[in-house]
Amino acid sequence: MDKIREIFESVVKQSDADWQVFSSKLVRREYPKKTLLLKTGETEKHLSFIEKGIVRFFMPREENDLTTAFIFENEFFSAYDSFLTQTPAIYQVETLTDATVWHITHADLQEIYERTSVGNRIGRHAAENLFLKKTKRELSLLNDSAEERYLKLFTERPELIRHIPLKYIASYIGITPQALSRIRRRVRG
Structure with missing residues (x-):
């Protein structure tokens, strides 16, 4: 959890009270390799942070899956389109290795945005990082x-x-x- 605070502190300083509100909502889970964290048709309920391990985003296919992203230690991840709209995802998310992941629910994140002075800035930072990764991949595929x-x-x-x-x-x-x-x-x- 210290690494998460360190990343947030690099964006915006937060009071111990704000950190207490945020950190109280985080849930740490350990997953074995090849665990499906999200299946096609499910709605993404979490914004997550990888403490340890690798996660893969993919679209299942009969022949070969289409891998769209890899997420590594000390990075945030989410099926963000599903998370924002609270609609079913059209792809899946799985652990490629044993993984330790911190989760915060959509509802808890909304509460943090309302209750803390820095919540919106932290949320914007996570969203901007997810957007930049996606854009970089798209431009690479095109160019x-x-x-x-x-x-x-x-x-x-x-x-x-x-x-x-x-x-x-x-x-x-x-x-x-x-x-x-x-x-x-x-x-x-």
């Missing part, structure tokens, strides 16, 4: 070659290569596992 997307991913997040199956990385950068193997051989060679 970069598959090899450039792989190299950026490898440079920015080397932990991906160690902990995430290559089929998910291939799906995330928009290519087949075979095409990823060719790129990896070229890059190493």
Whole structure:
């Protein structure tokens, strides 16, 4: 929980009273690898923070799932469109590794916005970070070659290569596992 406060404090200083209100609403849970945190058709009820582990967002397909995001330690995540509108999600969220996650419910977050002096600024910060990640991915898919997307991913997040199956990385950068193997051989060679 200290890491969450540290991240918030980097955005806006908050009183101990405000932190007490916020932290009292956080629930810590541990999940084993491959736990579905949200299924297609369910409504996202939480804004979450990963203390430990990796989470994957994906759209299930008969052949190969379409991976849309990876979330790592010390990052916030949520099926944010579903969370904001309180409507069913069209994708799923699962743990790729054993994970420790802090959750706050939609209702509790609304209460924090009303009861604390910094709640809205903290919520805006989390929302802006989620938006920037999404925009960065979309622009990369539109502007970069598959090899450039792989190299950026490898440079920015080397932990991906160690902990995430290559089929998910291939799906995330928009290519087949075979095409990823060719790129990896070229890059190493």
